[in-house]
Amino acid sequence: MKDCTIYKTMDIIGKRWTLCILLELYKGDNNEKQFNELKGMIKGITPKMLSTRLKELEEQGIIRKRVDSTALPARSFYSMTESGIDFIRIIQDIKKWALTxxxxxxxxxxxxCKYCTNTVTSK
Amino acid sequence: MKDCTIYKTMDIIGKRWTLCILLELYKGDNNEKQFNELKGMIKGITPKMLSTRLKELEEQGIIRKRVDSTALPARSFYSMTESGIDFIRIIQDIKKWALTxxxxxxxxxxxxCKYCTNTVTSK
DNA sequence: TTTCATAGTATCACATTAGAAACCTCCTAC
DNA sequence: GTAGGAGGTTTCTAATGTGATACTATGAAA
Incomplete structure (x- = not known):
């Protein structure tokens, strides 16, 4: 196993779509978002990729999933954990750096970003 | 083309080895490092990957390459540009977040990190 | 009973990346 | 002339990532 913290962290957050998903979860004032809602906001992402990334992020404790099984059909709500929220400032720094x-x-x-209405557009 | 700044930036900095290379260039007090020196410090990287990443980073203006052709055989020296140095604080924030x-x-x-002697070890 | 919405999963194929190993060129020193 | 170091490149292969498309399950509503 690699021993470098940076190296290991990039394996988590360096994957395609990951930061975009976090950013979408951060956007707006509602802190919970549903699967299809995210799919609609991140244009170009396939359900497979969204599903995969959400699962990874959940495993790493960066987001959490809540299932409301009283509502039928059951609905899933995704939101950021404390660690995810803490990561947003890094994303914003990256954005600032990139824009500079x-x-x-x-x-x-x-x-x-919180009130940005940009979507990732398909090519 | 994707329109999201974050998305595009991750295409630059999200690749394997990239942040480790930047970190190695940052380390120590000498601001210029040679190819084989980097190769030795980043254990596990192949010359091909190092060469590829250095070329990419140079194209993006994050590092610069200086060739001393008076010395023979000619030697290449790699160092960070202003934008690369500015990026170091993001790498450090990522490290802090990951450690937390x-x-x-x-x-x-x-x-x-500047005086860290950790190397990325091969698995 | 057919359709719709939510929330995914399954399958397959393609593209990109990464790695291993060998090789190359230039020049120096022995 | 042969070895050796610097700084890579080339070739081939394997692993991984990504995407398109179709499909599933559940239950509500028409």
Whole structure:
């Protein structure tokens, strides 16, 4: 096993879609979101990838899943744990860095991610 | 093309070895490092991967390469640009987050990355 | 009883990445 | 002329990641 903390962490958060999913969970004022809601917000993601990533993130304690089985058909609600919320500031720093040094994206520059309505668009 | 800044940035920095290479370039007091020096410090990396990542990072303006052709055989020196140095604080935040929420690594917790002698060990 | 919505899973195929091993070039020193 | 170091490149293969599409289960509503 690799011994480097950075290396191991990138195996968790470096995967495609992961940060986008966290960002979507962070957006808006409702702290719980459903599967199809996320699927709709992150355009281009397949249910398979969303399912896979959500499972990984849950295993790592970054998000949590709550199932409401009184509502029928049963509904799943995803939300961030404390560790996930703590990670948001890193995502925002990455965004700031990228906007300074790599990309020009005025829309992104202006809006706080929490209230950003950008979606990841399919190619 | 994807429109999300986060998404695009992860394509740059989310690749295997990338952050480890940046961290190695940051370490110590000498700001320039040679190819084989990096290869030796990052145990497990193949020359191919190191070469590929260095090229990518150079293209993105995160590191720079200087070739000294007066010395023979010619030597290459790699160092961080301003944008690379600015990125180090994000790497450190990621490390702090990981040590808080994901891994227990006392060696990592104690040392400032700049003077960390940990190497990425092969499995 | 057919359709709809939610929340996924299954299957298959393709593309990309990563790694191992060998090789190459330039020059120096023996 | 042969070995050796620096700084890579080439080739081939294996693993992994990703995506398209279709399918499933449950129950409500029409």
């Amino acid at each position: 040094w790599q990309f020009d994206n005025p829309k992104c520059k202006m809006s706080e | 929420w994901q891994f227990d690594n006392p060696k990592c917790k104690m040392s400032e």
